Amino acid sequence: MRFHDFLLGLLIMAASAAIYFTALGFPDQNDGKPGAWLFPCALSILFGICGLCLAVKGLMHFKEQKLISLIPGLTLPGALRIAATVALVVFYILASDSLGFLITMCIVIFLMMVMMRNKLWVSVVAAPISTVAIYLIFAKLLLVPLPEGLLSF
Amino acid sequence: MFTPDLFMQGLQLVFDPFVLLVVICSGLYGLFIGAMPGLTATMAVALLVPITFYMEPVPAIASIITMSAMAIFAGDLPGTLLHIPGTPSSAAYCDDSYAISKKGNASLVLGIDLMLSAMGGLFGSLVLMCAAPALAEVALQFSSYEFFWLAVLGLSCAVLISGRSVLKGLISLLIGLLLTCVGADITLGFPRFTFGSMELLEGFSFIPAMIGMFGLAEVFKNVSAKQTEDAEMITYSTRILKGVGGVIRKFKFQLLRSQIIGTLVGVLPGAGGDIAAWICYGVGKRFSKHPEEYGKGSVEAIANCTTANNAAISGAFIPALVFGIPGDSLTAIIIGVLFMKGLEPGPSLFAQHGDFLYAIYVVFLLANILLIPLGYIVIRCATKVLRVPPAILNPVILGFCMVGAYAINNGAFDIASMLGFGVAAYFMIAHGIPVAPAVLGLVLGHMLENTFMQSMVKSEWDPFSFFSRPIAASLGVITIFLWFMPLIVKGIKRMRGKAAPAA
Numbered sequence: 001m002r003f004h005d006f007l008l009g010l011l012i013m014a015a016s017a018a019i020y021f022t023a024l025g026f027p028d029q030n031d032g033k034p035g036a037w038l039f040p041c042a043l044s045i046l047f048g049i050c051g052l053c054l055a056v057k058g059l060m061h062f063k064e065q066k067l068i069s070l071i072p073g074l075t076l077p078g079a080l081r082i083a084a085t086v087a088l089v090v091f092y093i094l095a096s097d098s099l100g101f102l103i104t105m106c107i108v109i110f111l112m113m114v115m116m117r118n119k120l121w122v123s124v125v126a127a128p129i130s131t132v133a134i135y136l137i138f139a140k141l142l143l144v145p146l147p148e149g150l151l152s153f
Numbered sequence: 154m155f156t157p158d159l160f161m162q163g164l165q166l167v168f169d170p171f172v173l174l175v176v177i178c179s180g181l182y183g184l185f186i187g188a189m190p191g192l193t194a195t196m197a198v199a200l201l202v203p204i205t206f207y208m209e210p211v212p213a214i215a216s217i218i219t220m221s222a223m224a225i226f227a228g229d230l231p232g233t234l235l236h237i238p239g240t241p242s243s244a245a246y247c248d249d250s251y252a253i254s255k256k257g258n259a260s261l262v263l264g265i266d267l268m269l270s271a272m273g274g275l276f277g278s279l280v281l282m283c284a285a286p287a288l289a290e291v292a293l294q295f296s297s298y299e300f301f302w303l304a305v306l307g308l309s310c311a312v313l314i315s316g317r318s319v320l321k322g323l324i325s326l327l328i329g330l331l332l333t334c335v336g337a338d339i340t341l342g343f344p345r346f347t348f349g350s351m352e353l354l355e356g357f358s359f360i361p362a363m364i365g366m367f368g369l370a371e372v373f374k375n376v377s378a379k380q381t382e383d384a385e386m387i388t389y390s391t392r393i394l395k396g397v398g399g400v401i402r403k404f405k406f407q408l409l410r411s412q413i414i415g416t417l418v419g420v421l422p423g424a425g426g427d428i429a430a431w432i433c434y435g436v437g438k439r440f441s442k443h444p445e446e447y448g449k450g451s452v453e454a455i456a457n458c459t460t461a462n463n464a465a466i467s468g469a470f471i472p473a474l475v476f477g478i479p480g481d482s483l484t485a486i487i488i489g490v491l492f493m494k495g496l497e498p499g500p501s502l503f504a505q506h507g508d509f510l511y512a513i514y515v516v517f518l519l520a521n522i523l524l525i526p527l528g529y530i531v532i533r534c535a536t537k538v539l540r541v542p543p544a545i546l547n548p549v550i551l552g553f554c555m556v557g558a559y560a561i562n563n564g565a566f567d568i569a570s571m572l573g574f575g576v577a578a579y580f581m582i583a584h585g586i587p588v589a590p591a592v593l594g595l596v597l598g599h600m601l602e603n604t605f606m607q608s609m610v611k612s613e614w615d616p617f618s619f620f621s622r623p624i625a626a627s628l629g630v631i632t633i634f635l636w637f638m639p640l641i642v643k644g645i646k647r648m649r650g651k652a653a654p655a656a
Contacts, residue, residue, distance in 0.1 A: 002583055012324065019331060022346065029340050033614060036338035036345055039602045040331065047327045053320055071583040078377030082579070085376055085551065089369075089572045092555055093565045105552055112548035116376065122545070130549045134556055142207045144560045 002072070004065045009055025016048035084115055100149020101139070106131040156507065163511025166211045167519060175212040176219045176516070180523055183220035184531045187227030188538050189546065190237040191375045194224035194426075195482045199367040200550070202360050202490060203557035210494040211512045214487065218513070219520040221466050221483055225426050226270035226528055229459060230535050233262045234387050242426035242462040245434040245454075251387075252450030259389035263535075264397040265452065266459045267528045269408065272401075273460030274521035276412040277419065277467025281474075282514045288475045289503035297611065298619055300476070300499075301604035302628035304597045307422035307478035308590070309635050314424050315587040319639055325586045328577075329594020330601070332357055339603055352566040359489040361558040361571040362595060366588055367482070368554040369575025374582075375547050391533050404456050407437060415461030419468020422593060425481030426462035433461040467517055474498055474510065477600060482589050485596045 003011065019040060026037035058065075070079070088108045096104040110127035114120065138144040166172070179201065186197035198217055205213035228240030232247040233254050243250075250262045295303075308326055315322035335346045336356030347353040401408065411433040418429040437457040438447045447454050469480025470487075477498040479485035491498050496506060503510060531538060558571035578588050612618030620626040 008584060019346075023334075026338070026345060027341060027343055033610075035340045036343040039338075039605070040334040040345060043327055043331050043334065047324070047331065050320060050324045050327060054324070057320070074377055074583075075379065078379070081376040082373045085373060086572065086576065088551070089555060089568065093568050093572075096565070101556075105555075108555075109548045109552050112376075112551060113545065116544035116547060118542070118544050126545055127548075130545075130552060134549075134552050137204070138556050138560060142204060142560065144556070145563055146556070146559070 002069050004058055004062075004067045004069075006055050006058030006062060007067055009051045009053070009058055012051030012054060013048050016044045016051055019044040019047070081115055085112065088112060096147045096149065098149055100151045101146035102131060102135060102151055103149065105134065156511075159507040159511045160515075162508035163513075163515045166508060166512040167215065167515045169211075172212045172215055175208070175216045176519065176523065177527070179216035179220040180223045180520065180527050181531075183223030184227040184527060185538060186220075187224030187239050188230045188531065188535065189541065189543070190231045190235070190239055191371065191378075191543060192546070192550070193240050193367070193371065194221050194228070194242070195486070196367045196371045196550075197221075197224055198483055198486050199360075199363040200553050200557055202363065202486060203560040205490055206360070206493065206561060210491070210496055210509060211516075213490055213494065214513060215516040215520075217483075217487055217490065218466075218516050219523070222270075222274050222463060222517075222520045222524055223527065225462050225466060226266060226459075226524055227531060229266040229270070230263070230532070231539055233259055233266065234389070234535060235539060240427075242430055242465075243459075244427065245430040246458040248448050249451050249454045253452065253455070254387045254389070256450065259387050260391065260393045261396050261400075261452070262455060263389065263532050264393035264395070265400055265456055267393065267525060267532065268397050268401070269456055269460040270463040270528070271521050271524045272408070273412050273415060273463035274467060274524065275518065276460075277416045277464035278514065278517035278521060280416045280464075281467045281470050281517065285471050285475050285510070286503060288471065289500045292475050292500035293504065295500065295624070296622065297604040297607040298622055298625035299628060300600065301608055301619065302625055302632055303476050303478055304601045304604060306628055306632045306635070307472065307476075308593055308597060308601070309632055310422045310424075311590045311593045313635065313638070314421065314428065315590050318585065321584075321586045322590050325581060325588065326590035326594045328581075329591035330598045332362075332591075332595055333598025333602070339599075340606060352564070357570055357574075357595075358561050358567055359493075359595065360561050361567040362574045363486050363489065363592070364554050364558050365571035365574030365576075366578040366592065368550065368557075369571060370578035370582065370588070372547050372551050372554065373575065373579045375543060388536075393529070393532055400452055400456055404453055407440075407453060407457055408460055411437065411457040411461040412464045415464030416468035418461070419465030419480050420471050422472060422478055422480055424465075425469060425483060426465040429465035429468075430458040430462040433457045463521070470513070470517075474502060474513070475500065479593060479596055482592050485592045488596055 023037045023040035023044060027035055029035035088111060092104050092108050106127050109130055110123050113123035113127055139146045183197060186192045187194060197220055201216060201220060205216055224240060225242050228238060228243035229250065230239060232238040232243040233250040236247065236251040238244040238247045253262050312319060312322040312326050333356065335353055337354055338345050344354055414433050414436060415429040418424050418432055434454055437454055438444045441453055469484045472478040472480050473484040473488055477488060479488050488498055496502060554571060555568050558567045561567055581588055608618060620629050
């Protein structure tokens with residue numbers, strides 16, 4: 001999804017207002033001089049001005065773009081593949097503790113390989129091999145404690 | 154000032170069997186990633202960082218330097234043989250390389266790419282060795298005022314040269330700076346924008362952010378791209394060095410000019426090998442005896458650009474090591490790694506860790522010399538390397554992204570953070586907002602706030618104190634001039650436009 005510059009400018013202004021008002025609640029220094037709020041407030045004001053400029057610029061070229069459109073060059077299947085990739089990462093975050101690294105990662109890589117239209121037998125062979133390779137590099141060579149899950153014995 | 158003792162200590166640090174093994178492995182990794190279209194050198198570094206996390210500082214930095222030098226060269230291979238640049242740094246002369254290859258002279262192009270990439274890298278390394286210590290001596294006199302202006306100057310450069318729209322570059326920078334506000338503040342340790350989360354108290358971890366912005370965002374781009382048929386690969390002879398000497402002799406002055414420009418462009422914050430190659434392409438064409446050949450198969454264009462993009466890598470290290478200001482996205486990641494290793498880049502690094510710095514110089518020289526044999530091997534088996542299907546590679550890269558992010562704190566929060574940064578970077582690119590200024594903002598945000606607050610507290614909140622010292626005042630004036638430069642350029646263009654019809 002791609003927003004028109006006018007809409008993007010408005011979103012930036014809204015975000016900057018939210019940041020500004022949250023930052024106003026941050027305290028001063030102990031001697032009463034500006035403290036934790038100063039930097040985020042200053043940045044959010046600049047951010048808001050940039051949003052305003054972008055919105056005005058967008059308004060001047062309003063007819064050149066749709067308000068919300070698909071990203072140029074991105075097809076619907078392409079967008080779905082991105083969404084599926086995000087879903088696979090979320091699945092890994094949620095399932096890796098209980099299922100363990102080896103099983104979860106193998107599922108994620110296998111599904112992504114199938115999604116990328118590899119032949120099924122290629123995915124069946126390549127997914128476990130690459131999972132074990134990643135496991136050996138990180139768990140055995142670099143001693144990263146990857147979640148063991150169902151395979152903890 | 155060259156110090157033989159420190160040079161010997163640097164040599165000892167580098168010529169350790171483990172460091173040499175790391176250099177060779179990362180060199181081969183860089184050659185592979187650089188040769189794969191769609192995988193950039195910055196992405197390769199982002200994926201390498203979690204592994205360097207577990208190494209001593211010298212092998213960690215050595216692996217990144219070697220990998221980058223090799224990847225920038227290897228990006229030329231698919232450009233020459235398939236007409237697809239392997240990295241953005243090879244895009245400027247891709248048409249020329251492919252045109253000559255189609256005429257049956259691919260081996261000459263590959264030979265020029267290999268030898269002149271190594272020469273460009275060596276030239277940049279020598280400049281780094283000479284310029285960095287001299288600048289560091291000056292920088293030792295700097296206080297928070299000078300460092301504040303340096304950070305502002307670096308960030309301003311990054312915005313101005315980041316892309317077509319200065320406004321979108323500035324938005325990107327502010328996103329990066331605002332993200333550094335998350336976590337405990339420097340004055341009171343007050344938790345800002347943490348929303349009660351303990352994980353956010355120390356702010357966003359740098360490595361998951363980099364992996365997300367450069368690794369995951371690339372995966373999104375690749376998985377959403379249309380599946381294309383394999384491009385026809387050009388066959389070539391492996392006698393690649395034949396004729397290269399003649400090209401070097403013929404264009405020696407142009408090559409020197411490109412190496413100087415490449416190194417200087419590398420020094421500018423926000424500009425890396427890709428911009429260096431484009432500038433040298435433009436300058437080369439402007440002064441060439443045969444500008445009409447540019448774009449249609451000019452050996453001169455290839456020679457100029459391929460040497461410039463490698464020189465830029467070393468150039469980018471000058472501000473990074475001396476001032477802690479990254480020259481490009483790649484050095485931004487390296488600065489993050491140095492901080493992780495407890496080595497704060499800046500003039501104190503030169504005073505306290507001279508042996509480490511000389512080790513960096515030695516690694517630069519070694520990496521560019523090693524480029525010749527390793528690059529030769531990769532050229533010999535390029536037809537096989539370039540046939541590794543992206544449909545297998547991208548799922549594996551996704552796996553590395555997730556484990557790499559996890560490895561920093563052994564927690565799922567960093568994977569979620571990586572995902573957030575990846576999605577954000579993808580949307581930024583889709584909206585024409587460049588990512589590089591945000592990365593520089595993320596790296597320099599703390600330095601900017603620290604130096605600003607220190608200076609204000611020191612001067613009892615007198616804003617004119619930022620102009621109270623000669624170097625600080627000069628840097629301040631240059632920075633402010635830079636801010637108004639787009640308006641001045643616009644004004645001059647408008648005046649010329651008015652004057653032309655009158656004439």
